[in-house]
Amino acid sequence: MSELSARDPELADVLDAELRRRSSQLDLLAGENFASPAVRAVLAGPLGDKYAEGYPGHRHHTGCAQADAAELLAVRRARTLFGADHANVQPYSGTTAVLAAYAALLRPGDAVLAMSLQHGGHLTHGSAANFSGRWFEFTGYGVRESDGLVDLDQVRDLARALRPKAIMAGAISYPRALDWAAFRSIADEVGAYLVADASQTLGLVAGGVLSSPVPYADVVCGVTHKLLGGPRGGLLLCTEELAERVDRAVFPFTQGGPAMNQIAAKALVLGLAAGPEYADYARRTVINAQTLAEALGREGLRPLTGGTDTHLVTADARPLRLTGREVEQRCERVGLLLGTCAVPFDQAPPTSASGVRLGTAGVTTQGMGQAEMNELAVLVGRAVRAAGSAEEQLVAAEVRVMAERFPVDEPENS
Numbered sequence: 001m002s003e004l005s006a007r008d009p010e011l012a013d014v015l016d017a018e019l020r021r022r023s024s025q026l027d028l029l030a031g032e033n034f035a036s037p038a039v040r041a042v043l044a045g046p047l048g049d050k051y052a053e054g055y056p057g058h059r060h061h062t063g064c065a066q067a068d069a070a071e072l073l074a075v076r077r078a079r080t081l082f083g084a085d086h087a088n089v090q091p092y093s094g095t096t097a098v099l100a101a102y103a104a105l106l107r108p109g110d111a112v113l114a115m116s117l118q119h120g121g122h123l124t125h126g127s128a129a130n131f132s133g134r135w136f137e138f139t140g141y142g143v144r145e146s147d148g149l150v151d152l153d154q155v156r157d158l159a160r161a162l163r164p165k166a167i168m169a170g171a172i173s174y175p176r177a178l179d180w181a182a183f184r185s186i187a188d189e190v191g192a193y194l195v196a197d198a199s200q201t202l203g204l205v206a207g208g209v210l211s212s213p214v215p216y217a218d219v220v221c222g223v224t225h226k227l228l229g230g231p232r233g234g235l236l237l238c239t240e241e242l243a244e245r246v247d248r249a250v251f252p253f254t255q256g257g258p259a260m261n262q263i264a265a266k267a268l269v270l271g272l273a274a275g276p277e278y279a280d281y282a283r284r285t286v287i288n289a290q291t292l293a294e295a296l297g298r299e300g301l302r303p304l305t306g307g308t309d310t311h312l313v314t315a316d317a318r319p320l321r322l323t324g325r326e327v328e329q330r331c332e333r334v335g336l337l338l339g340t341c342a343v344p345f346d347q348a349p350p351t352s353a354s355g356v357r358l359g360t361a362g363v364t365t366q367g368m369g370q371a372e373m374n375e376l377a378v379l380v381g382r383a384v385r386a387a388g389s390a391e392e393q394l395v396a397a398e399v400r401v402m403a404e405r406f407p408v409d410e411p412e413n414s
Contacts, residue, residue, distance in 0.1 A: 025335040030359030048261035074267035086243035091234025094199040104249035114168035116140025148305035170197025173341040175308035184216040203227020207282020230269030288360040291373040299381030335399040366406040
C-alpha cells in the first residue's frame with residue numbers, strides 16, 4: 001500500500017478506510033465472502049495485463065501460452081470438481097453467465113419458466129428491468145403458501161400449458177435444496193431445456209453438501225465467489241452436445257477478452273475446493289446457517305420455509321412490525337451487515353420488502369461456529385429493538401469486539 005500512497009494518496013485513503021470498515025463490522029450478506037491472500041495475489045499477478053480473446057489454442061493475440069495454461073487448468077479443475085462434460089470459465093459474472101446460457105439456447109421472444117422475483121427469483125429470471133424480461137417471455141412459478149417450498153405441481157401445470165423453450169431452476173432468496181430430478185422430469189415432458197442457476201449454491205455442491213444439478217441440467221450457471229471464496233466471476237457447465245454453442249455464446253457473442261488474472265484465480269479456488277478442508281468448510285457453513293435461522297426465530301424474525309438447507313437464511317420481519325429495510329438499516333448502524341428480500345404472498349412493494357436475507361459464508365470463513373451464530377442472532381435482535389437508544393451504542397461496541405476476535409485479513413479456509 002506504500003507505493004499506492006505515494007502515487008495516489010486519495011485512492012489509498014479509500015482503500016484504507018475499506019480495510020478499517022470490514023475489520024470493525026460483521027458481514028452477514030448472503031452473497032459475500034472473503035477471498036484469501038492467495039486469491040488476491042493471483043488477481044494482482046502478471047496475467048492481469050494479458051489480452052487473450054478467444055479460447056486456448058485459438059486466440060486472437062500472440063503470447064498467450066501461459067494464458068492458455070491457466071485457462072485449461074481452470075477448465076480441467078471445474079470439470080473434475082463438478083463431473084461436467086464441459087466447462088467455460090470466462091464469464092465475467094454470474095449475470096453474464098446466465099446471459100450466455102440464454103444466448104446459447106434461446107432466441108428473443110422465446111417462452112421461459114422461472115421462479116418469480118416475489119418468491120425468490122433473480123433479476124435474470126425475468127425482471128422487466130433486466131435483459132431477460134425484455135428479450136424473453138417469462139412466466140413465474142412460486143412456492144406453496146403452506147410451507148414456503150417450491151410448488152412443483154404448479155411448475156408442471158405451467159409447463160404443460162405454456163410449453164416453454166427453457167425452464168430455469170434456481171433462486172437468489174430460496175434457502176432450500178432443489179429437486180433437480182423433478183425439474184428434469186418436467187422439462188423432458190414438455191421438451192424444454194433445463195437451466196440451473198446455482199450461483200448461490202454451487203460452492204455447497206463442490207463441498208458435497210448439496211446434490212448436484214450437473215447430471216440433470218443442460219446448462220448450469222454458477223460463480224466462483226460467494227461460497228467458493230474466489231474471485232468475482234461466472235462459470236458455465238454443460239453437456240458435450242452444447243459445448244460449442246455455450247462457448248460461442250460467451251465469446252464472441254456476449255463478451256470480449258477474458259480477464260486472465262480472474263481465470264487464474266478461479267483455477268486456484270476450484271483446485272482448493274476439491275480438498276477435505278473445503279468440504280469441512282461447506283459443512284460448517286450450512287450448520288451455522290441452520291443454527292442462525294433457529295436463533296433468529298427466537299428473536300422474532302420468523303425463518304421462511306422453517307429453516308434452511310444452505311448457507312442462506314431468509315426471515316420474515318413482520319412479527320416485529322418492521323419492514324426488512326428497517327431491520328437492515330438498524331443493523332447497519334451497529335455494524336451488522338445483512339440484506340432484504342421479499343416475503344412470498346406479501347403485498348409490500350420491493351422498496352420496503354418484508355423479509356431479511358442473511359448468509360454464513362463470510363463469518364464461517366472467519367472461523368465462527370454455532371456459539372457465535374447464537375451470539376450474532378442476539379446482537380441482531382438487540383440492534384432491532386435498540387434503535388435510537390443508548391443501548392444501540394453498547395451493541396455497536398460488542399459488534400466491534402466480536403469483529404476483532406475474528407479478523408478477516410487471514411481467512412481460515414485460505
